[in-house]
Structure formats: structure tokens, C-alpha cells
Amino acid sequence: MINGLTMDDYPLSLTAVVERAERFHNTAKVVSRRPDGSVDRTTLGACAIRARRLASALAELGVGDGDRVATLLWNQAEHLELYFAVPAMGAVVHTLNPRLHPDELAFIVEDAQDRVIVVDESLLEVFESFRHTHQFEHVISITREGPTPDGMLDFESLIDAAEPMVWPTLDERRAAAMCYTSGTTGRPKGVVYSHRALVLHSLTAALPDALGVSARDTLLPVVPMFHANAWGLPYAAALLGAGLVLPGSRLDSASVLDLLADEQVTMTAGVPTVWMAMLDALDAEPQRWDLSRLDRLIVGGAAVPRSMLEGYDRHGLTVVQAWGMTETAPLGAVSRLPADLEESGTDERYKFRARQGVAMPFVDIRARNDSGDFIEWNDREMGELEVRGPWVAAEYHNGKGADSFTPDGWFRTGDIVRIDHRGCIWICDRAKDMVKSGGEWISSVDLENHLMAHPAVAEAAVIAVPDARWGERPLAVIALRDGAATDPDQLREHLGTEFARWQLPERFEFVTAIPRTATGKFKKITLREQFSAADRP
Incomplete structure (x- = not known):
């Protein structure tokens, strides 16, 4: 009998992901669109190198272990550099949604106790709407036009003046990132992701029957980097060497389609409302954009209507539905058509594709009915979905929302589901919307x-x-x-x-x-x- 540790106890930290981007992915493109429509071009490797200087600059400002660094940014290269720098230095990157009401933003930054905030110049007005409610020790501005606003530090100047940081060795279970729920029922609640959770999420998201990310891909996350880590796509790209196209603040259908075509994107991701609008644009001008390289559109955040699946099929584009939540980091299930259904009838195939999919590896699922009994896996019984796994939250920040977690450690999603004999999740509704x-x-x-x-x-x-x-x-x-x-x-x-x-x-x-x-x-x-x-x- 063999006892004890027989394999290297290598930490599953995002530091390894950032270092891999620096060493192996210096040709993987990062395209960042600015508000004026122009694009900046760099690489994953270059972003990782700049992240070392950015981390040193933040450390000089007093940012230390576990401190929260808030970001008020779009999908842009500087945001990616903060995704790399802040966790790798041992601090916590906390993304803020600029579309929230100022009262909600004020509550979130106070609840998180953010020490430093990085703000894009296009969002200064949003920042000013809640700035007075919380005492940030430092405000850093990403300024491209004109002088840096009074009382703020300049992002580029900080990087230029800093020496590269030698990354510290980090425990894989320490906090790396933080996002807040949308607060549709009460105040938003903070979800803190560990290094281990995000590394494992990145690995499994790349599996062929999940999102299928590889170095041959170019990814365009329409889903914002301030929403559940852009569904993990930036870290998956850094790990695998996929190119990234970051659309900035402009998400109208025509400009997104322009980027998809011009940058030969192979995979994109966003919520159904985005893709319904884009489908209308494609139907109106079907010959305008060459999307021959676009292999899959990942859709999540709400159930996908069959009409949308059929609409994109008309254009030779494949919609893949995924399910997840802020609390699941976010990927929980993916709807990939099983091999035995590929030759089945059209209705049966659409019926499966319109469901939310089979749970990701290492994500356990179950559902309880109103009586508290676990439901059978069939197409008839409904119950509230409960999940657990290595990237599923075990609690909220500051111990809030304890009733969302069962005594035996499962997260109660609030989704009312059927689970068929394959283990495929079919969301019938949110509990509050039934x-x-x-x-x-x-x-x-x-x-x-x-x-x-x-x-x-x-x-x-x-x-x-x-x-x-x-x-x-x-x-x-x-x-x-x-x-x-x-x-x-x-x-x-x-x-x-x-x-x-x-x-x-x-x-x-x-x-x-x-x-x-x-x-x-x-x-x-x-x-x-x-x-x-x-x-x-």
C-alpha cells in the first residue's frame, strides 16, 4: 500500500496561466476597439509582460495580499492586463458593471471595501456619480485624449515607471477575483472566486464538448468582462493561446458583425437579446458580412428560443446554448448535440438544442420539488436545481444570502428545471417567474x-x-x-x-x-x- 503524496503538489493558480501567456503565446493577437472605432493591436504575451509592471505599480501604491482593486472598464486590453496582474500579485480583481444605478455601485464598492479603482476615461461620468460614497485610496485613469483628470493617476505612466514584478508563490485557494450578482431580488451579493476555481474552470471550458477553445481560435466575448469574468473566456484564451477580440463599449449589431468578419472570429459569446438583434441585421443584409470562419455562437443568460436556433441555421451559423450563473463562475452546463441524435429528426434535434445542456465535468446537479423530495430524471417532474462543484460558490461575501446554500453544501440556483434521462437540464423558469x-x-x-x-x-x-x-x-x-x-x-x-x-x-x-x-x-x-x-x- 502506498501512502502519502506521490505527485508534485503544484498550485493551481492563475500565475501559471499568466506565465504561460507570457512564454508561449506572444503571437496570439489581442485586438481592442476604442470608442472612436479605431483598434489597438497587441498580443497575449505582451499583455502578460505589461502585467508584471502594472503589478509593481499597484504594490507601490500599497496594494497587498487580498486587497480589492476595482475596475470600471469595458472589454479592452487594459482590462485584460488587470485580469492578469491583480490576481498574480496576490490581490483581488473586482469588476464593476457601469450600467448599474449609482446607488447599487455605491453599495457594491463599500461592501467589497475596494482600495483602488481603475476607470476608463469614457466612464468618468459614471464614476463621479458614486465616487463621493466611498473613500478610494487611489483612482487610476486610462486616458487617451487630453490630460489625466485632477486627483487621478495615469495608467500608462504608472506602468512605464515600474519594474517588472517577480510573481509570488500563491496558495491556489486564495481569492483571485470578485463579481457581484445582478441583485434582481434584493441587494447584489458578492461572489469571490479562488485561483483554483478559475484555473479548473478554464481547463474544462476548453474541452471539446464544452466551449472547445484552442490555439486555433479567435474569441470575441460580447459578454462584458465585468459580468462573471466574461464567462471565463479571457483566462481560457490566455491558457490555450486563442486570440481575443475585445469590442469595447460599442455592441450594436453592425459593429459587432464588422469585427466578427474583419478579425475572422471563430467563436463569440453573449446573451440572447444580443443575438436576436444581430439575427435581424443578418436577415436584412445576408451578403454584407463574410462569417465563414465563425464556427459557433455561445449563448447564455436566458433560454434560447427555437426561432433563434433556426434563424442562425439559415445563415450556416451554429448556436450553442450554455447555462451558468455568477455563482458558478459561470459555466455550469453546455448543450452539445449527442452523437446518437445527429441523425434524428429535426424536431428532436431542436428540442435538445433548446435545452440548457449537460452539466460540466465535476459539476454535480440535483433538483427538489415543492415537498423537498429529489425529482427523478425524466421529462415530467419539475424541481429547483441545486449544484455543487470546484468552481461553484460555497457562500457569499460577508456571509450574506445564507439561505441560498443547503446544509449539505449545495447551491440553490432558483431555477425550476426538468432533468431528462441523459442528465440534460431543461430550465422551465426562475422560481420567482413561474x-x-x-x-x-x-x-x-x-x-x-x-x-x-x-x-x-x-x-x-x-x-x-x-x-x-x-x-x-x-x-x-x-x-x-x-x-x-x-x-x-x-x-x-x-x-x-x-x-x-x-x-x-x-x-x-x-x-x-x-x-x-x-x-x-x-x-x-x-x-x-x-x-x-x-x-x-
Whole structure:
């Protein structure tokens, strides 16, 4: 019998990822688009070298072990350098979402106790809206035009004046990065990622049946670097040597499509609302962009309607659905078509692809029903999804939200799911968005996806509204395509091909556009406030 350690106890720290980028990936491109539309070009290796100087500059400012360095930046090369420098020096990179309300930003920086903040010049107005609420020891500005604002330090000057840091040896379980949840139910909560979690996430995300990242890829993360680490793509690129195209603040369909074509991107990632708008642009001008190198579009953040899968298939582009949360770093499952379904009928293939996928290796899943019993894995029973794994949060920062974690260490996602015999997750709804009518559940997600398959409908959101007789009833909020027309009776007829009569909404409200959260999801809390009055007809 052999006892004790028989293999090298090598730390799984992001330092190894940064060093690999420096040593092996000096030809892997990093393209960063500026607000004026121009692009800067560098490489992963060059960013890693600059990160050593950046880390030394931060250390001279007093940043030490475990200190939080906030970023108020877009997807840009300087953000990548901070992704490298701050964790590798032993501090914690804390990304801030500039689309949040100033009150939320004020709460987050105070809760995180950020010592230093790095701000892009295009976001100075956002910074000023909450600056007075928290005492930052240093404010660093990325300034390309004109002088550095008074009272701020210049990012480039700090790097130019610093000597390269020799990276310290770090424990793999120490904090590396920090993101906050979107706060759709109460105040945002901080999720702290360890070095080990992000290294393992990067390795498994690159697997062929996951995102399939390799050195032959060029990645364009439309998902922001301030949202769940851009789904881990920057670290996966650094580990594997994939090129990165960082779109900056401009995310309109035409400019994203320009980048995809000009930079010969092979993989991109973002939320469904981005890709629905981009599909409209492609349908309007199908010959404008050469996307022959684009192999896959990773879509997450909300369920993907079949109509979107079919739409991109028309253009020869493959949508791959993924599921995850801020608390899962974020990748939890990926929907890759199994080999035995490749020759099956069209409906069966679309049915599988519209689901959220099979759990990633090392991610365990289970679901409980309302009675607290674990559900069987089939297409019928529903329950709340619970997960655990090496990159799944075990608690929130400062011990908040303890009720989101089970006594035996699983994270309660708040997603109501079915899990089929393959272990494929099918999200029926968020627990807070399910409609309980007459004691029976109605999935808002299923209704939304079928509504968005109607040719006149651009966007659809379904909410529960109070009902004196049934408790709750579904209400559909509809945004029509430009120049299109329909009415509630036609939409009910369309839904009636898939849903029982009692599941159909009595009310349809037509709006110009459906409000979105700061992460691009439909903002249902606003819709509830606007439309849920019980005495409306």
C-alpha cells in the first residue's frame, strides 16, 4: 500500500496561466476597439509582460495580499492586463458593471471595501456619480485624449515607471477575483472566486464538448468582462493561446458583425437579446458580412428560443446554448448535440438544442420539488436545481444570502428545471417567474419562446399577475418587429398549437421595447410594477 503524496503538489493558480501567456503565446493577437472605432493591436504575451509592471505599480501604491482593486472598464486590453496582474500579485480583481444605478455601485464598492479603482476615461461620468460614497485610496485613469483628470493617476505612466514584478508563490485557494450578482431580488451579493476555481474552470471550458477553445481560435466575448469574468473566456484564451477580440463599449449589431468578419472570429459569446438583434441585421443584409470562419455562437443568460436556433441555421451559423450563473463562475452546463441524435429528426434535434445542456465535468446537479423530495430524471417532474462543484460558490461575501446554500453544501440556483434521462437540464423558469394558476405551474419561459417564434414578434416577456379566482395568471408583454402587426387573438391561436387553453394569457400588452437589466436580460421586476395591478381589465 502506498501512502502519502506521490505527485508534485503544484498550485493551481492563475500565475501559471499568466506565465504561460507570457512564454508561449506572444503571437496570439489581442485586438481592442476604442470608442472612436479605431483598434489597438497587441498580443497575449505582451499583455502578460505589461502585467508584471502594472503589478509593481499597484504594490507601490500599497496594494497587498487580498486587497480589492476595482475596475470600471469595458472589454479592452487594459482590462485584460488587470485580469492578469491583480490576481498574480496576490490581490483581488473586482469588476464593476457601469450600467448599474449609482446607488447599487455605491453599495457594491463599500461592501467589497475596494482600495483602488481603475476607470476608463469614457466612464468618468459614471464614476463621479458614486465616487463621493466611498473613500478610494487611489483612482487610476486610462486616458487617451487630453490630460489625466485632477486627483487621478495615469495608467500608462504608472506602468512605464515600474519594474517588472517577480510573481509570488500563491496558495491556489486564495481569492483571485470578485463579481457581484445582478441583485434582481434584493441587494447584489458578492461572489469571490479562488485561483483554483478559475484555473479548473478554464481547463474544462476548453474541452471539446464544452466551449472547445484552442490555439486555433479567435474569441470575441460580447459578454462584458465585468459580468462573471466574461464567462471565463479571457483566462481560457490566455491558457490555450486563442486570440481575443475585445469590442469595447460599442455592441450594436453592425459593429459587432464588422469585427466578427474583419478579425475572422471563430467563436463569440453573449446573451440572447444580443443575438436576436444581430439575427435581424443578418436577415436584412445576408451578403454584407463574410462569417465563414465563425464556427459557433455561445449563448447564455436566458433560454434560447427555437426561432433563434433556426434563424442562425439559415445563415450556416451554429448556436450553442450554455447555462451558468455568477455563482458558478459561470459555466455550469453546455448543450452539445449527442452523437446518437445527429441523425434524428429535426424536431428532436431542436428540442435538445433548446435545452440548457449537460452539466460540466465535476459539476454535480440535483433538483427538489415543492415537498423537498429529489425529482427523478425524466421529462415530467419539475424541481429547483441545486449544484455543487470546484468552481461553484460555497457562500457569499460577508456571509450574506445564507439561505441560498443547503446544509449539505449545495447551491440553490432558483431555477425550476426538468432533468431528462441523459442528465440534460431543461430550465422551465426562475422560481420567482413561474406562474402558479389554480395550483398548477405555467412556465413563462416556454410561453416566451413560442411567442418569439411568431413572425410579428421581436421580443416577448411573460409575467405573473394577481387573479382573484386563480391566484395568478400569465400576462404577455410584446414588442413587435418593425412594420409588423398582430393582435391578442392571433397570438393566442399561435400559442394554442403548443399549450392548453388554461395556460394561455388573457392579457397582452404591446410595448415599443422590453426593458432590460444591466446584464441584458428582460427586466421583469419593472414589468410587474407596470402591469400587475389586480383591478386592470
